[in-house]
Amino acid sequence: MPNVITYREALTKGIREALIDNDDCFLMGEDVGAYGGAYAVSKGLLEEFGPKRIVDSPLSESAIVGLGTGSSMVGLKPIIEIMTINFLLVALDQLVNHAAKIRYMSANQYSAPFMIRTVTGGGAQLGATHSQCFEPWLASVPGLKVVAPSSPYDALGLFRSAIKENDPIVFVEHILLYGSKGIVDEDYYEIPIGKANVVRSGDNLTLVAYSKMVPLCLEVANSLEDQGIDVEVIDLRSLRPWDKETIINSVNKTNRLVIVEEAWRSGGFGAEIASTIQEEAFDSLDGPIGRVGGLEVPMPYTSVLESQVIPSKDRIITYIHQNLNT
Amino acid sequence: MALKNKAVSNKTSNSEYFELLEKMILIRLFEDRCSEHYSRGNIKGFLHLYTGEEAIAVGSISCLEEQDYVITHYRDHGHALARGVEPQYAMAELFGKSTGTTGGIGGSMHIFDSTKNFAGGHAIVGGQLPIGVGLAYAAKYRNTGAVTLCFLGDGALNEGEFHESMNLAALWDLPIVFICENNLYGMGVPVEEAVAKKDIFEIGHAYDMPCSRVDGMNVLEVKKITEKIIKDVRNGKGPYFLEAQTYRFRGHSMADPSMYRGSSEEELWKLRDPINLYWSWLKENGYAKNELDGIYEKMNTVMDQAVEFATESEFPAIDDLYNNIYFENAG
Numbered sequence: 001m002p003n004v005i006t007y008r009e010a011l012t013k014g015i016r017e018a019l020i021d022n023d024d025c026f027l028m029g030e031d032v033g034a035y036g037g038a039y040a041v042s043k044g045l046l047e048e049f050g051p052k053r054i055v056d057s058p059l060s061e062s063a064i065v066g067l068g069t070g071s072s073m074v075g076l077k078p079i080i081e082i083m084t085i086n087f088l089l090v091a092l093d094q095l096v097n098h099a100a101k102i103r104y105m106s107a108n109q110y111s112a113p114f115m116i117r118t119v120t121g122g123g124a125q126l127g128a129t130h131s132q133c134f135e136p137w138l139a140s141v142p143g144l145k146v147v148a149p150s151s152p153y154d155a156l157g158l159f160r161s162a163i164k165e166n167d168p169i170v171f172v173e174h175i176l177l178y179g180s181k182g183i184v185d186e187d188y189y190e191i192p193i194g195k196a197n198v199v200r201s202g203d204n205l206t207l208v209a210y211s212k213m214v215p216l217c218l219e220v221a222n223s224l225e226d227q228g229i230d231v232e233v234i235d236l237r238s239l240r241p242w243d244k245e246t247i248i249n250s251v252n253k254t255n256r257l258v259i260v261e262e263a264w265r266s267g268g269f270g271a272e273i274a275s276t277i278q279e280e281a282f283d284s285l286d287g288p289i290g291r292v293g294g295l296e297v298p299m300p301y302t303s304v305l306e307s308q309v310i311p312s313k314d315r316i317i318t319y320i321h322q323n324l325n326t
Numbered sequence: 327m328a329l330k331n332k333a334v335s336n337k338t339s340n341s342e343y344f345e346l347l348e349k350m351i352l353i354r355l356f357e358d359r360c361s362e363h364y365s366r367g368n369i370k371g372f373l374h375l376y377t378g379e380e381a382i383a384v385g386s387i388s389c390l391e392e393q394d395y396v397i398t399h400y401r402d403h404g405h406a407l408a409r410g411v412e413p414q415y416a417m418a419e420l421f422g423k424s425t426g427t428t429g430g431i432g433g434s435m436h437i438f439d440s441t442k443n444f445a446g447g448h449a450i451v452g453g454q455l456p457i458g459v460g461l462a463y464a465a466k467y468r469n470t471g472a473v474t475l476c477f478l479g480d481g482a483l484n485e486g487e488f489h490e491s492m493n494l495a496a497l498w499d500l501p502i503v504f505i506c507e508n509n510l511y512g513m514g515v516p517v518e519e520a521v522a523k524k525d526i527f528e529i530g531h532a533y534d535m536p537c538s539r540v541d542g543m544n545v546l547e548v549k550k551i552t553e554k555i556i557k558d559v560r561n562g563k564g565p566y567f568l569e570a571q572t573y574r575f576r577g578h579s580m581a582d583p584s585m586y587r588g589s590s591e592e593e594l595w596k597l598r599d600p601i602n603l604y605w606s607w608l609k610e611n612g613y614a615k616n617e618l619d620g621i622y623e624k625m626n627t628v629m630d631q632a633v634e635f636a637t638e639s640e641f642p643a644i645d646d647l648y649n650n651i652y653f654e655n656a657g
Contacts, residue, residue, distance in 0.1 A: 063490035070460015107428035109440035166653030
């Protein structure tokens with residue numbers, strides 16, 4: 001039976017299930033306890049599971065990510081909440097130099113099977129230091145896995161898979177999606193890590209996106225449909241590993257590809273996709289691969305400027321018309 | 327100069343005394359062989375030798391139980407050998423061979439042996455500290471009684487991860503002992519030019535963490551204090567911060583000719599060579615006669631075999647390159 005819940009509720013459900021399923025699983029982070037999480041994802045969990053399983057940590061991102069590595073090396077299953085992906089920067093040493101390397105460098109004697117949950121994205125008028133999208137950086141690191149759900153259904157399904165992962169996985173939530181509603185199955189389901197999702201089928205153009213850009217691309221597709229352009233929308237779901245086959249299959253059909261990302265275009269994930277697709281599906285392309293991304297500025301606070309930086313429906317549509325002669 | 331210790335504890339047996347000596351000599355000779363084979367080109371990369379600091383690893387690790395964890399920094403050969411990592415596997419690792427502790431993947435700075443609960447050499451200064459806190463957190467979470475011995479150098483004191491880790495360990499009463507090996511230099515910078523606190527061990531006070539200083543050239547002193555600390559930590563008294571004062575007899579790494587410190591300083595410290603001090607003590611207290619040459623001979627044979635093993639071992643197969651990045655290709 002389908003059930004309409006929010007993205008936030010889907011995440012809470014996933015965490016709850018994990019805590020019930022495994023006594024060695026605990027949620028640790030800044031204000032995840034009595035406060036209920038900065039974005040209210042862990043609300044009620046302290047009351048239900050107690051302070052051993054829902055652990056308020058000091059503002060020590062580096063130490064709690066390292067604690068995630070160390071404690072998972074010897075059998076615990078930590079879920080480490082980093083309040084925003086901007087704060088994860090101060091823990092990058094622990095994540096990139098240590099968590100991502102421990103299985104390889106120890107020749108499989110140790111591993112770090114824990115999850116980092118964090119929050120990406122702009123649009124909440126939080127200014128330059130609180131509105132960034134760093135998940136493409138993390139997706140360039142062998143040893144890490146990175147997923148970024150775009151809907152309540154995906155948030156729950158990906159969470160259930162992510163918690164079973166045997167390696168460090170960064171679970172990237174979007175600041176503006178927590179209140180979004182969607183249908184989830186009552187019956188248990190999982191969504192595999194590393195598989196993209198064709199969320200809308202079309203024949204004339206492929207749009208690839210992840211997280212908050214997916215619902216935006218669906219709006220774009222609906223508008224373009226009125227103009228006689230049939231758009232296929234692909235939700236990457238996972239950034240590492242990422243599913244090039246689904247994109248290649250789509251491009252073989254549509255012959256046109258535009259990647260939409262909220263992060264900066266420079267050195268971004270769209271560049272990675274574009275490069276790979278031109279290498280592997282060049283003959284299917286009727287024109288250059290397009291990229292729409294965040295403007296190359298630190299995020300301004302005021303809304304009239306902030307709204308210029310993040311890709312909008314109009315900007316994507318204009319880009320498609322100007323660059324693809326459609 | 328001689329050690330002043332009386333017998334460490336009534337538990338220490340004659341053979342245990344010799345085990346301490348053998349371990350220190352093993353480490354000394356291992357590092358000598360590393361130096362030799364670095365010069366010959368059999369060992370590459372960064373090579374940081376533990377020569378001169380042997381008493382700290384040997385004295386402290388000798389107090390551990392099997393279930394306890396050891397985690398350390400990049401100058402990790404001494405801790406690994408003290409914990410019982412086989413010298414031939416460690417040497418093979420340095421030679422980059424498939425028979426090494428991690429099959430030639432980790433190298434000198436990243437020795438691991440999970441069978442000994444040796445949770446690694448970690449080469450980003452201070453990076454091992456939060457992980458050590460995690461090991462201790464797991465022990466407390468599961469109430470296993472395991473203690474984590476977490477080594478750091480004086481350079482790590484100035485990293486943010488040190489503060490975060492000390493705070494978490496103290497805040498949550500974790501069963502962890504931080505042993506700061508103060509060898510007076512962070513690469514070439516004297517510790518007094520890098521750390522504002524003069525008496526380093528007192529940094530523990532900032533976290534309400536019990537702390538003290540020990541002569542890191544005196545293996546018996548190290549053993550004695552660590553035994554007491556570990557007993558307390560295991561009994562739930564929370565973490566401990568121990569400063570062990572020592573001196574590395576060689577440069578920071580093989581690339582370092584130590585031009586920043588005077589040879590007279592080096593000579594003075596060499597008078598306090600932990601192996602010679604301990605040997606004198608053993609003789610004076612009637613535990614030893616003239617057997618030191620014999621121990622060197624025995625340990626040299628061990629090292630001959632280790633080098634032979636490393637030399638004759640195969641390099642890993644190119645196909646191994648992608649193994650163990652993820653669980654899906656582990657094994």
